Amino acid sequence: MPQGVPVHVPADGLTTRQRRNRALVVVHTGAGKGKSTAAFGLALRGWNQGWAVGVFQFVKSAKWKVGEESVLRTLGRLHAETGEGGPVTWHKMGEGWSWIQREGTQEDHAEAARQGWEQIKRDLAAETYRVYVLDEFTYPMKWGWVDVDEVVAVLRDRPGSQHVVITGRDADPRLIEAADLVTEMTKIKHPMDAGQKGQRGIEW
Numbered sequence: 001m002p003q004g005v006p007v008h009v010p011a012d013g014l015t016t017r018q019r020r021n022r023a024l025v026v027v028h029t030g031a032g033k034g035k036s037t038a039a040f041g042l043a044l045r046g047w048n049q050g051w052a053v054g055v056f057q058f059v060k061s062a063k064w065k066v067g068e069e070s071v072l073r074t075l076g077r078l079h080a081e082t083g084e085g086g087p088v089t090w091h092k093m094g095e096g097w098s099w100i101q102r103e104g105t106q107e108d109h110a111e112a113a114r115q116g117w118e119q120i121k122r123d124l125a126a127e128t129y130r131v132y133v134l135d136e137f138t139y140p141m142k143w144g145w146v147d148v149d150e151v152v153a154v155l156r157d158r159p160g161s162q163h164v165v166i167t168g169r170d171a172d173p174r175l176i177e178a179a180d181l182v183t184e185m186t187k188i189k190h191p192m193d194a195g196q197k198g199q200r201g202i203e204w
Contacts, residue, residue, distance in 0.1 A: 023161045024180040029138060029171035032185030039133045039165040040068040046163070047075050047085045051130035054123060055090045056116055059136030059168070066204045086130070091119065113140035117151070127160040138168030141175065152178045 012019070026042070028035035043053045055072065069090055076088030093116035117140070123129060140146040152174055155164055166175065176182050198204065 021161065022180075023158070024163050025155050025178060026163070026165040026181045026183075027138075027171050027175060027179040028165065028167045028183050028185065029169060029176075030184035030186055031169060032187040033190060034185050035167040035169075036066075036068070036135050038183070038185075039135065039167050040072070042163075042165055043072065043088075043131055043133050044075075046131035047072070047079075047088065049086070049130075051086045052128065053086060053088045053131045053133070054129035055088070055133045055135060056093065056120055056137070057091065057135045058093050058113060058116060059139050067201070089129070091116065110140075110143070110145040113145040116140075117146045121154055124154060124158045124162060124164075127162060130162060132162065132164045134164065134166045136168045137166045138171045138175070141172050142168075142170050148172045148174050151175065 014022075026039075028038050040055075043055065047053050053072065053076075055069075057069075072088045073090060075085055076090075079085045079087050093112045120132065120134065123132070137146075141148045141151060156178060158164070166179075171182070192198075
């Protein structure tokens with residue numbers, strides 16, 4: 001196993017083991033492809049450790065069956081049947097909405113986002129999951145549907161050892177400041193630049 005060596009060790013009174021096992025807030029942002037893919041890869045590693053995984057999908061249509069959903073739901077069933085891995089729960093917020101026009105009013109979408117955030121707060125308080133994937137959650141914050149300062153405070157004060165991964169473009173600077181790990185996906189080239197639409201096995 002690779003052994004990373006920290007550049008700086010803070011004088012925080014923690015042992016190496018305590019610091020190593022500290023729960024993380026992770027943000028995947030930027031205009032490039034791969035934000036959600038990377039988050040689901042982390043969820044798969046958590047599942048392999050036997051951790052409970054909760055996915056909260058905020059901005060893709062509820063009718064859209066992404067490949068990661070099928071895989072993670074299958075792994076959840078495998079856990080229920082054999083005990084292997086960890087339990088998986090996949091939540092979809094309302095009927096889905098995006099920067100692409102969806103059915104329903106903006107207030108409908110905003111209310112669905114707020115309800116989703118309220119559920120996340122309840123789950124964090126109850127320590128329901130070990131890994132949370134808040135897919136495309138930067139958008140409700142960007143659009144003012146969910147209060148960024150409240151999100152930062154709730155994540156800061158969450159109990160136990162709960163890892164939270166947030167994806168989406170235009171992450172708020174306050175969220176970036178509060179996070180432990182931030183990756184910006186930078187687009188260099190994309191097939192859409194040459195007029196090619198998304199395809200099976202690559203985008204979904």
